[in-house]
Each structure stands twice: as structure tokens, then as C-alpha cells.
Amino acid sequence: MVSRRDRANAVRALCMDAVEKASSGHPGAPLGMADMAEVLWRDYLKHNPANPSWADRDRFVLSNGHASMLLYALLYLSGYDLSLDDLQDFRQLHSKTPGHPEYGQTPGVETTTGPLGQGIANAIGMAIAEKTLAAQFNRDGHEIVNHYTYAFVGDGCLMEGISHEVCSLAGTLGLGKLIVLYDDNGISIDGEVEGWFTDDTAQRFEAYGWQVIRHVNGHDADEIKTALDTAQKTPSRPTLICCETTIGFGSPNKQGKEQCHGAPLGETEIAATRKALNWPHPPFLIPEDILEQWNAQKAGAEREADWNQRFAAYAAEYPELANEFKRRIQGDLPEDFAAKAAAYTAEVAVKGESIASRKASQNALAAFGPLLPELLGGSADLAGSNLTLWPGSQAITAADATGNYLHYGVREFGMAAIMNGLALHGGFIPYGATFLVFLDYMRNAVRLSALMRQRVIYVLTHDSIGLGEDGPTHQPIEQLASLRSTPYLDTWRPADAVESAVAWQAALQRKDGPSALVFSRQNLPHQKRDEAQLAEVKRGGYILSDCQGTPELLLLATGSEVALALCAQEKLHAQGRRVRVISLPCLEVFERQDKTWRDSVLPPAMRTRIAIEAAHSDFWYKYVGLDGRVIGMQGFGESAPAQALFEHFGFTAEKVVKVAEDLLMQSTHAV
Numbered sequence: 010m011v012s013r014r015d016r017a018n019a020v021r022a023l024c025m026d027a028v029e030k031a032s033s034g035h036p037g038a039p040l041g042m043a044d045m046a047e048v049l050w051r052d053y054l055k056h057n058p059a060n061p062s063w064a065d066r067d068r069f070v071l072s073n074g075h076a077s078m079l080l081y082a083l084l085y086l087s088g089y090d091l092s093l094d095d096l097q098d099f100r101q102l103h104s105k106t107p108g109h110p111e112y113g114q115t116p117g118v119e120t121t122t123g124p125l126g127q128g129i130a131n132a133i134g135m136a137i138a139e140k141t142l143a144a145q146f147n148r149d150g151h152e153i154v155n156h157y158t159y160a161f162v163g164d165g166c167l168m169e170g171i172s173h174e175v176c177s178l179a180g181t182l183g184l185g186k187l188i189v190l191y192d193d194n195g196i197s198i199d200g201e202v203e204g205w206f207t208d209d210t211a212q213r214f215e216a217y218g219w220q221v222i223r224h225v226n227g228h229d230a231d232e233i234k235t236a237l238d239t240a241q242k243t244p245s246r247p248t249l250i251c252c253e254t255t256i257g258f259g260s261p262n263k264q265g266k267e268q269c270h271g272a273p274l275g276e277t278e279i280a281a282t283r284k285a286l287n288w289p290h291p292p293f294l295i296p297e298d299i300l301e302q303w304n305a306q307k308a309g310a311e312r313e314a315d316w317n318q319r320f321a322a323y324a325a326e327y328p329e330l331a332n333e334f335k336r337r338i339q340g341d342l343p344e345d346f347a348a349k350a351a352a353y354t355a356e357v358a359v360k361g362e363s364i365a366s367r368k369a370s371q372n373a374l375a376a377f378g379p380l381l382p383e384l385l386g387g388s389a390d391l392a393g394s395n396l397t398l399w400p401g402s403q404a405i406t407a408a409d410a411t412g413n414y415l416h417y418g419v420r421e422f423g424m425a426a427i428m429n430g431l432a433l434h435g436g437f438i439p440y441g442a443t444f445l446v447f448l449d450y451m452r453n454a455v456r457l458s459a460l461m462r463q464r465v466i467y468v469l470t471h472d473s474i475g476l477g478e479d480g481p482t483h484q485p486i487e488q489l490a491s492l493r494s495t496p497y498l499d500t501w502r503p504a505d506a507v508e509s510a511v512a513w514q515a516a517l518q519r520k521d522g523p524s525a526l527v528f529s530r531q532n533l534p535h536q537k538r539d540e541a542q543l544a545e546v547k548r549g550g551y552i553l554s555d556c557q558g559t560p561e562l563l564l565l566a567t568g569s570e571v572a573l574a575l576c577a578q579e580k581l582h583a584q585g586r587r588v589r590v591i592s593l594p595c596l597e598v599f600e601r602q603d604k605t606w607r608d609s610v611l612p613p614a615m616r617t618r619i620a621i622e623a624a625h626s627d628f629w630y631k632y633v634g635l636d637g638r639v640i641g642m643q644g645f646g647e648s649a650p651a652q653a654l655f656e657h658f659g660f661t662a663e664k665v666v667k668v669a670e671d672l673l674m675q676s677t678h679a680v
Contacts, residue, residue, distance in 0.1 A: 011302050013230045016051065017043040018286045019299050021259060023082040025282060026292040027099040027106070029273045034100060034108070037256040037269035038076035040282075041227070042161060042192050045252055048233040049159060049190070050083050050305075057309030058088040061117045064338050064435065065316050067156045068119050068135045072128025073163035073192065074109040075271070081106045084117045086295070086303035091116060093293050112433065112461045120433050121461050124453050126169030127426045129189065132160040133179045134430020134439075136187035136247070137405070137415070141385070142436050144410035146334050151323040153316075153334065156186070157241070163192045164202050167210060174423030176247075180218030183407030185244035188237065192227065194256040200267045211251055220248040227252030245407075259286045337383045337436045340464065340520055346380055350514040353377070357510050358543055361535040366528040366568070367470040369509035371396035377513060378402075378413075381438065385431060387415035388442040388468075389424050394530075395442035395470045421447050425454035425467070432463040438517060442468035444476075445485040445527055448492065458523040459498040465523040466516045472502065473623035474658060475569055476530045480648030489527065490628040493596060497522040501595045502622075504553075504571035505533050508594045511546040515598065527568070531651050534572050536592075549598030550610055553590050554578060560589035561676075562669055563611065563618045565632055567593050570621040570640075570660065577665035586673065593632075617676045619668055623660055638668050 020043040028034035055067040071080045078099060085091045091105060098104035105115050109123030119135070122128035136158040143154040166172055179187060191210065195202055211221045220243045222236045233252065240248035257269035260282045274282065283289065290296065324331035336343070353376045357369075364372075378384055378401045388397045403412035417424040421443050428439035448455065448469060458465040474484045492500040501512035501524065509528065516524035536553060538546075545551035554575055562581070566574040571592050578588045591610055593599060599607065611618075611632070618637040620629035626641025633639060640659060647654060655661065 011298050013044070013047055015299055016302060017047040018259070018288050019086060019295050019303065020046060020079065020082045021286065022283070022288050022290065023085070023096060023293065023295070024078040025274055025279055027078050027081070027096050029276070029279055030097055030292070031100040032273060034078060034273065035075040035271050036078070036274055037196070037263075038073055038163060038192065038194075039079035039082070040258045040260065040264070040269070041194050041254040041256045042076060042079055043258070044228045044230060045161070045190050045192070045233055045254070046079060046083055048230050049237065050087065051303070052234060053237055054159065055156060055312055056087075056117075056305065057313045058084075058117070058306050059310060060313060061089065063313050063316070065154060065156050068132065068158045068434065070119055070128045070132040070135070070158070070160040071110055071122055072132065072160050072166045073125065074122030074128060076161075076163075077106070077108065077110050080110055080118065081115065084115065086300065088304045088306040089117045097293060120430070121457055124457070125163070125165040126171040127429075127454060127457060129160050129162050129166055130171055130175040130423055130426030130454070131430035131433060132158050132189070133175045133184065133187060134427035135434040136179070136184040137182065137427065138431050138434035138437055139186055140182070140184060140410045141405055141412070145382075146330060148323070148327060148330075151319070151326065153320050153323050158187050160187075160189045161192060162189055164195070164197055164206055167191070167208075168206055171422045171426060174420040175427060176214065176219070177217050178418065178420065178423065178427070179247050180214075181407065182405065183218070183245050184247045187247040188240045188250065189248065190250045190252055192254055193251050194254045196256045196265070196267050196270060198267060198270055211249070214249045218246060220246045222248065222250045225250055225252045227254035228258060261285050333382070340435065342518060343380060347514075347518065349380060350377065350510075350517075354507060354510040354514065355543065358507050358538060362506050363532055363534045364506055365530055365532050366503050366505070366509045367396045367530060369503070369506035370468060370513065370526065370528050371399060372506070373510045373513040374399040377517065381517065382413070383436060383438050385413050385415065385437040385439045386441070387417050387424060387439070389417045389421045389447070390419045391443055392416070394444070395468055397440070397442045397468060417441065421450035422454060425451035425458070428465045429454060429458050429461065429463055432458070432465050433461070438464055438466065440466035440468055442470065444471040444483060445469040445488050446471070446483050448485070448488045452491065455498070455523070455525075456495060459495050462497055462522045464520055467523065467525040468528065469525055470528045471530045472527045472568060473529070474642070474646040474654045475623065475651045477651040477654065478648055481645040484646035485624065486642050486645055487625045489622070489624040492525050492527075493628060499524045499595055499597045500527065501525065502527040502568040503594050504566075504568055504592050505536050507536070507538065507543070508546055508592070512594060515547060515595070529569050531569065533569055536571065536575070546594065547598070548602050548606060549595035549600070550591060550593040550602075550607075552610055553592040555589050556582065556587040558587055560615060561587045561617060562589070562673060563615055564588060564590045564665070564669075565593055565618060565620040565629070566590070567622050570623060573660060573662060573665060574621050576662040577669065580662055580666050581669055586669070588669070617672055619665065619672065621660070621665060623655070623658070638672050640665060640668060
């Protein structure tokens with residue numbers, strides 16, 4: 010007869026064998042968490058291996074992602090599209106079993122984890138999504154959204170500052186469908202954590218408003234099961250189950266020690282572990298009777314079929330809601346959105362307001378929000394400055410989750426990682442805001458949204474020294490270059506209200522990656538465009554103002570500096586110079602255009618170029634070449650009114666004209 014321990018040992022064997030074959034990996038945590046995983050995955054987790062994207066599945070997040078082989082073993086044993094060959098390719102090039110779980114690479118992996126603490130943040134985002142979708146779509150007698158979010162976390166996850174940010178918010182929001190199992194083994198890479206981690210974790214989570222179940226033997230299935238039952242009976246609070254485990258469980262000479270955390274056990278120790286676990290089978294061989302008990306395909310298909318029947322009944326009674334639910338889960342925008350968004354942009358162009366681009370952003374939200382109930386906004390305690398609230402905004406609270414806005418508090422990192430979880434869950438397009446300079450707090454979560462190609466929108470206001478008196482601590486310098494160097498991230502810095510509207514439309518329509526929308530505090534003048542130019546804004550870079558004949562100088566600019574470039578162009582035209590002004594609101598989109606278009610805007614032979622941007626200058630040499638000029642920032646800012654700062658740092662038409670005259674003279678001498 011197959012016992013629970015036999016099933017757990019199957020997980021342990023696959024994990025230690027795969028790590029050994031790869032000569033790389035983390036066997037200790039998987040061996041320690043195998044009993045927890047066996048109870049959760051076999052007795053509780055609602056999923057269908059044949060359809061990893063089933064809308065009402067439970068979500069499982071392995072926040073301590075270095076234990077990736079645990080997840081791969083569970084997926085293989087449960088019947089996902091993962092083979093023994095895939096397990097034997099652990100950590101190899103292009104394998105389906107990379108060193109840390111990667112979303113989109115392995116069927117059944119819900120999110121990319123590895124940077125500790127972000128997995129639990131993603132899980133909280135998923136739990137918020139479940140609670141909000143349920144509030145928006147469920148009706149009496151029809152629960153089409155009703156699933157749990159489970160997460161495994163380790164000591165490292167709970168040491169990370171982000172865990173404090175997000176777990177505090179989870180308690181405030183009363184996320185009763187969130188259940189976290191804490192692998193409390195007292196070991197991290199450097200050894201026993203009592204030298205650097207002596208928090209009373211249980212009290213900490215109780216202070217957050219969580220239900221905490223203490224002192225659960227993480228190797229006793231009955232205790233784990235009792236704890237999970239208790240967690241599910243508490244719908245008003247998230248639950249932390251403190252599972253006391255032994256890292257490397259079963260390894261006679263390495264269990265309980267840091268030596269098994271991040272290195273293979275070795276052939277001799279694996280042989281000893283097999284003997285200690287009473288596991289006589291050769292590497293990667295799982296007996297058929299154990300495989301049969303693990304396989305979740307039949308149960309998963311039945312669960313999804315039952316849900317499909319219930320959804321059909323829901324659709325019969327609420328056809329419009331059912332269609333809306335399907336549209337949102339699939340991530341499709343309403344069919345008429347593109348046309349309505351284009352019409353709004355045309356209205357903005359006709360209106361011709363000279364306003365701050367952050368205000369233009371709020372106006373765009375007010376126009377697009379009523380069209381997109383999936384928009385879920387927020388700000389890190391700066392809503393009045395970021396202007397992320399629009400007339401239809403309604404806060405999500407513990408008591409009422411029907412809304413579309415999250416007050417994240419001063420939690421920039423947590424906000425960004427929660428938004429990743431919201432996007433991964435499906436049904437929402439999250440946007441969240443802070444000052445551009447505070448991108449540094451949230452940088453790693455932004456990187457992960459790009460790595461996972463998620464439709465997450467970052468609203469980053471107060472975009473330059475133009476924010477003025479708050480001074481250099483709040484004035485971004487290097488942040489734009491950081492954003493633009495991130496693969497798969499589109500960074501928009503609009504020059505006026507028209508470009509702001511286009512930026513919002515592009516970010517909303519983009520399904521294959523995140524967008525950063527960078528807005529000004531100060532007013533920006535409206536720029537006149539003909540019909541062709543209005544259509545060209547969406548290409549990321551276009552000729553805003555040209556000259557008669559072939560240009561002898563190109564002025565490249567973004568954001569507030571576009572108006573400066575136009576002013577300098579006017580002065581240079583008065584001198585008889587032929588100058589073209591190019592607005593480049595989104596360089597990533599511009600670079601995706603065909604070569605013919607790019608060359609028509611930036612002729613390769615025209616090397617006399619000046620880039621103007623109130624940010625770090627080095628980035629722009631990619632576009633102007635070493636012979637070109639960049640009017641930008643090299644140091645930090647100062648505290649003073651914005652206009653005084655622009656003059657002090659040389660962002661004036663006179664400075665542009667002088668640099669242009671010098672460059673043109675040098676170019677003439679070179680010829």
C-alpha cells in the first residue's frame with residue numbers, strides 16, 4: 010500500500026536526482042518541503058494538468074524559487090506536460106526546467122520566482138484579483154470565481170523588506186483565500202538564521218491581521234491537513250501556517266545544515282538518503298502505483314467540467330456578464346476600444362490644452378476608464394500628485410472588493426510586485442504610480458514584469474529637475490536610462506497631452522509586455538500637428554517640425570524638452586539654418602518600426618545631431634553618435650523653482666543654439 014510518505018519521497022527522489030545530474034541546484038528545501046507539498050497538492054489544490062490556464066484553478070506560488078525542483082517534480086507527477094527527460098534537463102540550455110521557475114517556460118508555473126519575497130507579493134496580487142473578480146462577477150447561486158491562492162515561503166522571503174510591505178496590506182484587505190505555508194527550517198545560505206533573523210514571525214503576522222497557525226510539524230501530514238482545514242474555515246483573514254521542517258530531510262549527514270541548501274548532495278550521500286528514506290528505486294524511476302496516485306489528470310478534468318457546466322448556467326442567466334468575464338480573462342480589449350481611443354486623441358489635439366502631462370494622463374484615464382472595467386489602478390500614497398484617481402475610481406477594501414482602485418500606501422516595491430500578480434492572474438490591467446525617482450525602490454519587480462512579458466502599466470510622474478523645489482533627492486537623473494535599458498519594457502515620455510493620450514492607448518493595447526508612462530509635474534505647451542503627424546505619434550518617433558530642403562541639423566528631444574527644441578529651431582531658422590525637430594516619445598516602439606520609417610525620421614547620413622533631455626546624457630550617444638552632442642544631466646539636481654533649474658543646468662533655447670552653432674561650424678570645417 011502506498012503511503013503519504015512514499016508519495017512525498019517520490020518528490021524527494023526526483024529532486025535530489027535532478028540536482029545531482031545537473032551538478033547544480035538547491036536540494037535542501039525540496040527535501041524539507043516535500044511533505045507539505047504532498048498534502049497540499051493531493052488533498053487541496055484545485056487544478057487541471059491538461060489546462061494550466063483554467064480560469065478558476067487554485068494558484069500555487071513557490072516564493073522560495075530556488076527550490077524549483079520541488080515544483081517541477083510536482084508538475085511531472087501530477088500529469089502536466091513535463092516529462093522525465095525534462096526533469097533530467099534541469100538547469101540546461103532551453104530546457105523546460107530552468108534553475109528558477111520561469112513563467113511561460115514551464116506548463117503550470119504561475120509566476121517567475123527567485124528574487125526572494127516577490128513570489129509572496131505576486132500571490133497577494135493573485136488573491137486580490139480573485140477577491141475582486143468574485144465581487145464583480147459572482148451572483149446569487151452562481152459562484153464562477155471561487156479559488157484559493159497558496160504560497161510556500163522560506164526564511165529568506167520573510168527577511169526581505171517587500172514581505173513586510175505586502176503582507177501588511179494583505180491583512181488590511183482581508184484576503185481570506187490566501188494561505189501561506191512557511192517553511193520554517195532555521196537555515197539560510199550562511200547557516201543558522203538565529204544570528205540574523207530572530208523576529209517573532211508569528212506575532213508579526215498576527216499584528217498584520219493574519220490568522221497564524223503556529224508550530225505545525227512540517228513532516229506530519231495530519232498536522233498539515235488540520236492546519237489547512239482551519240485556514241479554509243477563516244474567510245475574512247489570510248492565513249500563515251508555520252511549518253517547522255528540517256532542511257534536507259532524509260539526508261543522514263547533511264539534513265539540518267546549510268551544506269544542502271545550494272549544492273548537490275553527492276553520490277555517496279544520495280545513496281545514504283535512499284536507504285534512510287527506504288527508497289530503493291534507481292534515479293528518475295517512480296513506481297507505477299505511486300505515479301497513479303499522484304496523477305491529477307482525471308480529477309482535474311472532472312473539476313473543470315463541473316465548472317464549465319456551472320459557467321454555462323451562469324451564461325444562460327447573465328449572458329452579458331459571462332461574455333465580459335471571458336473577454337477579460339482572455340486579456341482582450343473591447344472591439345470598439347481602438348476607435349474610441351483614437352477619437353479621444355483627436356479631440357485632445359483639437360482642444361490644444363497646455364497642461365502638465367500628469368494631468369493629461371488623468372484626463373486619459375477619465376476617458377478610457379469607463380471603456381475598460383478591467384483597469385485596476387493605484388498609487389503608492391501619491392494619488393493627489395500622480396493624478397491616478399479619475400471620476401469612476403472606487404477603492405477596494407476588505408468589506409467591499411467591487412472597486413477598481415488600490416491605495417497601496419508607501420509601498421512602491423510591494424505595489425509593483427502585487428501588480429505583477431494581478432496581471433498574471435488575469436482579468437485585470439493594473440496600473441500603479443509613484444514619482445519617477447522612486448523607481449529605484451521597485452526596480453526588481455519592474456524587471457520581472459518585463460521578464461514575464463506582463464501587461465503592467467507604471468505611471469511615473471515628476472519626471473525631471475522640472476519638479477523643482479523638492480531637490481535632488483526627488484529629481485530623477487539616471488532612471489530613464491534604467492527603464493530604457495530593460496528588455497521588453499516600453500518607456501513613454503510624452504511632450505504634451507496628445508502624446509500622453511497616445512502613450513496610454515499604446516500601453517493598454519500592448520499584450521506582450523509592460524509600459525512605463527513618464528509624466529511631468531509642470532505644464533507642457535500643446536504642439537500643433539497635421540493629420541499625418543497625429544497618426545505618426547504611435548510610431549514612437551516622428552518629425553514634429555521640419556525645414557525647407559534637406560536638414561543640416563537634427564534636434565532630438567522627449568517630454569518637456571521638445572518645446573525647447575522647437576524654440577531653438579525657430580532661432581536657428583532665423584539664422585538661415587535648416588533644422589529638423591524630432592519627437593521621440595517612445596524609443597522602444599520607434600526601434601520596432603521598419604527601417605524605411607526610421608531612416609526617414611533619422612537619415613543615417615545626417616550625423617549632425619543634438620539630443621536634448623533633462624536626464625542622464627550618456628544614453629543618447631546611441632542616437633547622436635560620438636560626434637554628436639547631448640544636452641543632458643551629468644550630476645544630480647538642486648533645490649529651486651523649476652525654471653531656475655532649467656536655466657542653471659543649461660536647458661534653454663540659447664544653450665541649444667550655441668551648441669548647434671558650434672556643432673555646425675565643426676561639421677563645416679570637417680568637410
